[in-house]
Amino acid sequence: xxxxxxxxxxxxxxxxxxxxxxxxxxxxxxxxxxxxxxxxxxxxxxxxxxxxxxxxxxxxxxxxxxxxxxxxxxxxxxxxxxxxxxxxxxxxxxxxxxxxxxxxxx
Numbered sequence: 225x226x227x228x229x230x231x232x233x234x235x236x237x238x239x240x241x242x243x244x245x246x247x248x249x250x251x252x253x254x255x256x257x258x259x260x261x262x263x264x265x266x267x268x269x270x271x272x273x274x275x276x277x278x279x280x281x282x283x284x285x286x287x288x289x290x291x292x293x294x295x296x297x298x299x300x301x302x303x304x305x306x307x308x309x310x311x312x313x314x315x316x317x318x319x320x321x322x323x324x325x326x327x328x329x330x
Contacts, residue, residue: 261275
């Protein structure tokens with residue numbers, strides 16, 4: 225008979241920010257589906273301050289800002305990863321490759 229070691233729920237993976245394991249910090253681990261402001265900003269490629277401001281202005285990069293959630297009595301902000309993916313798909317501009325570079329005179 226073997227004894228099983230308890231494992232974390234599949235959705236409670238450590239969040240990686242700037243190459244550091246966020247679970248080493250005092251903040252609790254976040255489910256992968258929900259990102260705090262810093263993680264969502266990093267995922268989108270914008271500054272945390274710009275994403276924070278977008279919640280007040282309602283605009284990010286010239287388009288409507290992504291939807292967010294407020295949790296608990298302190299109003300902690302979280303972004304659903306699925307919402308951020310959908311926001312990018314909705315507001316992305318498809319670009320075609322330019323093709324091979326040509327040299328003038330050939």
